[in-house]
Amino acid sequence: MSKKMKSVYGDVKENYSFKIKLKSTILFIWFLILTIICLLPIYILIINATRSHTEIANGLSFIPGGNLGQNFKRVFTSPEYKIAYNALHGYKNSLFITCCSTFLTVFFSALTAYGIHVYDFKLKEISYSVILLVMMVPMQVTSAGFVSFMSDLKLTNTYWPLILPSIAAPAVVYFMRSYMKSSFPLDIVEAARIDGCGEFRTFLSIAIPMMKPAIAVQAIFAFIASWNNFYTPNMILISVDMKKKTLPMMVSALQSSDKFNDYGAIYLAIALSIIPIIIAYVLLSRFIIAGVALGGVKE
CATH class of the missing domain: 1.10.3720.10 (MetI-like)
Known part of the structure; x- marks a missing residue:
């Protein structure tokens, strides 16, 4: 195979590899977004289960609270x-x-x-x-x-x-x-x-x-x-x-x-x-x- 043919083959292979990586990256980001959309409500539910009534009324939080024991006791x-x-x-x-x-x-x-x-x-x-x-x-x-x-x-x-x-x-x-x-x-x-x-x-x-x-x-x-x-x-x-x-x-x-x-x-x-x-x-x-x-x- 001539040097020119090898060069063309290498460019095609590199271009194809780039397209595969780009497609994989886009799919990974898309599925990551879908996963976050699906799991975020469950995560917020679990977080709110550890917070007090006042903390929940004050607004959204992604950090667990310290009221889990009291909530268990009440329930x-x-x-x-x-x-x-x-x-x-x-x-x-x-x-x-x-x-x-x-x-x-x-x-x-x-x-x-x-x-x-x-x-x-x-x-x-x-x-x-x-x-x-x-x-x-x-x-x-x-x-x-x-x-x-x-x-x-x-x-x-x-x-x-x-x-x-x-x-x-x-x-x-x-x-x-x-x-x-x-x-x-x-x-x-x-x-x-x-x-x-x-x-x-x-x-x-x-x-x-x-x-x-x-x-x-x-x-x-x-x-x-x-x-x-x-x-x-x-x-x-x-x-x-x-x-x-x-x-x-x-x-x-x-x-x-x-x-x-x-x-x-x-x-x-x-x-x-x-x-x-x-x-x-x-x-x-x-x-x-x-x-x-x-x-x-x-x-």
Whole structure:
């Protein structure tokens, strides 16, 4: 190669390297900004949980305060706060509802998506279209009829209306089927049938492991949605004792009542309520990245 060709090649390589570095730098700055936007409210929430009511009222601060112990004392030992907020019962009630709802959502949505994807039947596309149509109907439109129906069944002031409807999750079914269309070959089902594996066992032993990333993503979303759900429990759990209410309902009672005017204690109660969401994300996020080809068909 001549010196001129080497020079041109070197310039092209240097120019290409510069473009790659510039693009990487821009993307890094952009994702850094997005990260700050996402984490800043949580950081301010945690900081305010350590400050007093007066300090919060005086303005924003990014430096932790020294009132964390007093806020804990007020939230957990003050008689007036115990009337509206009981962390132990709130966590227990919300965790029970959320865990049951999350399991039913991801399991039956995966089962429905598996059935639509694997089996051929006459009303297959119509059934899927109906699921998509149901997904477009907001909860607020059907809430009055839902509460009336639950009242007729005498299920108000119970947890069943907050758990059982989770079986029908059209958006999750749509996501699961889209994932299976791209990552779940039908050849593996045929191979399992030839080996004598039953249909339900095929779903449990082959489909579920291959769908772990999709299940993990939807489990996180379902957990967060159920844990933060205030609208439906507020309609169903009308006259139950405060100890049977969910944690978001307890936090809302603290925020809306004029009796509780200590912002530091309220921020602490809100900060404590997001801990299970963080734990759920930490436990499930590894499945999103890990083994997408788990159980896949090898050529």
